[in-house]
Amino acid sequence: MQNIFEMAKKPLEQASQILRLDQNVSSLLAHPERTLEVHIPVRMDDGRLEIFTGYRSQHNTALGPAKGGIRFHPGVTMDEVKTLAFWMTFKCAVLNLPYGGGKGGVIVDTRKLSRSELERLARSYMQKIMPVIGEHQDIPAPDVNTDSRMMAWMMDEYSKYQGYNVPGVITGKPKTVGGSAGRGSATGRGVMFCIREAFKKMAIPMKEATVAVQGFGNVGGFSAKLLFDAGAKIVAVSDMYGAIYNQQGLDPYDIERHVKETGSVAGYRRAETMTNGQLLELPVTVLVPAALEGQITSGNADRIQARIIAEGANGPVTPDADSVLAGREIMVIPDILANAGGVTVSYFEWVQNLYRYYWTEKEVHARQEDMMVDAFAKVYEAAERYRTSLRVGAYIVALERLSEAMRLRGWL
Known part of the structure; x- marks a missing residue:
């Protein structure tokens, strides 16, 4: 069976060929900028010390800080996390968000943990990845088997170490602690x-x-x-x-x-x-x-x-x-x-956190609609222009933005 990360790169190769891009662009995008593996000791309710393995991948930050969820699942692998970070890079570029792709995960069956064990794991994971996380560096969010409550724990843990409240370090939080209206849907x-x-x-x-x-x-x-x-x-x-x-x-x-x-x-x-x-x-x-x-x-x-x-x-x-x-x-x-609506409204949450100014749900829905409709139109137009699928059209739109950003920054 083909590696999931190698499969994910297929449309990148197709779009690169259509645009006749410099091979250096594809080479840079074919590899994550950084991957981190951590081992997380957690004291269980019965006194045992259990060690969990976690990951964080930052794929490409040409357009801005890394952005991507954290999943807690027994099947999490480094290849999966790298692939999801890769997709996030292109998702953000398609929506013209000032982000690169990131993703994280912990190998765990959350059904086997108590609430207190889950909180200790979430906080300990944040402690381990803290050197590469920050509201201008890498902003996580919820994903499979993680939720707004866990994001609040992680935000709180990060803020403790900084000595002040940092709501913009993570998105998908409850509204009371800096979450955005309209994020759930x-x-x-x-x-x-x-x-x-x-x-x-x-x-x-x-x-x-x-x-x-x-x-x-x-x-x-x-x-x-x-x-x-x-x-x-x-x-x-x-x-x-x-x-x-x-x-x-x-x-x-x-x-x-x-x-x-x-x-x-x-x-x-x-x-x-x-x-x-x-x-x-x-x-x-x-x-x-x-x-x-x-x-x-x-x-x-x-x-x-x-x-x-x-x-x-x-x-x-x-x-x-x-x-x-x-x-x-x-x-x-x-x-x-x-499915880029989630990261779009996560971006809105981050902006609101940075400015400490919050929008109504109606405003969030309207801004999201404008961005999604515009992105669909650009992807459809690219697919029509190059006589290809919407998937390759989306990668073309993303690649044009990513390659220009990397060129201007002097990466190529």
Whole structure:
């Protein structure tokens, strides 16, 4: 099986060839600027000392300080963290944010930790990565199995060592300690904006669209609710326990209530059950894979029936599958555009922290919409100009900005 980081670089190579860029640009972007591995001792509730392994990768800072989430998961690897940091570099460049890409992670099953153990791990991880973190150096955020409460712990730990409050060191915090209005729905809202703009290009009325969403977490859940609010028909959703389907349509708000009561979409009374694999192959207008990477591969790409795939997750479509989907004229809105709403509003939070001046939720939504709509237009125009996919079009937009910044800074 090909290394995930090597797979991620495929569209970079394609875009570089189209733009006929200096080979030095690709060489610089093919490697992270810095990777850090740390070992984190944590005193457990029973008195044992357990050592956890954590990572932080800073991919490229030509456009500004590194930016990217922290995930706590048993499957975290350095290659995964490097890949996610790589994607963040391009995501920020596509949205024209003054950031480079960063990412972090800790190998841990959070379900096995008590609240106090989790807090000690979060604070200890921040202590270990503190030499490379800072509001003008590298700004983390939540990711898989981390949340706003944990960001508050990490911000507090960093601030203790500095001797004063530093809210801008991390984003995704609760509003009371410097978080931004509109952050919770930001990624899903960005997915909705991109789908809406794609519909305009393809002359598809929102009210005639059907949608299947793989993954009913934060990104998938908000994507489903916001598309539902806009008039689309949600016909299927799923989580790790299975998928539910109703051709007549589902109410994602009612499903959310069911999930709060039962812990899963499974067993929802107004739908039939199916597998996640079957959900991916439904004949819908839009498929939103918002779960894990590598869901659509060369093994199932020829059975995908959606007209549009909007990548709510990072890397849900493999490079081999991309080729198959392009041949079948299925539009793929790439992750570095579709799910960039989260980092966009994280940028807003950072700006608000630096100025100590906070915006209303209405202002946040309006600013996010302006930036996402503009980014979609530029990516679409690049794809049309070079007769390529939206994914390569997004990398072209990002590469033009990154290569210019590196040239002006004298890196090339």
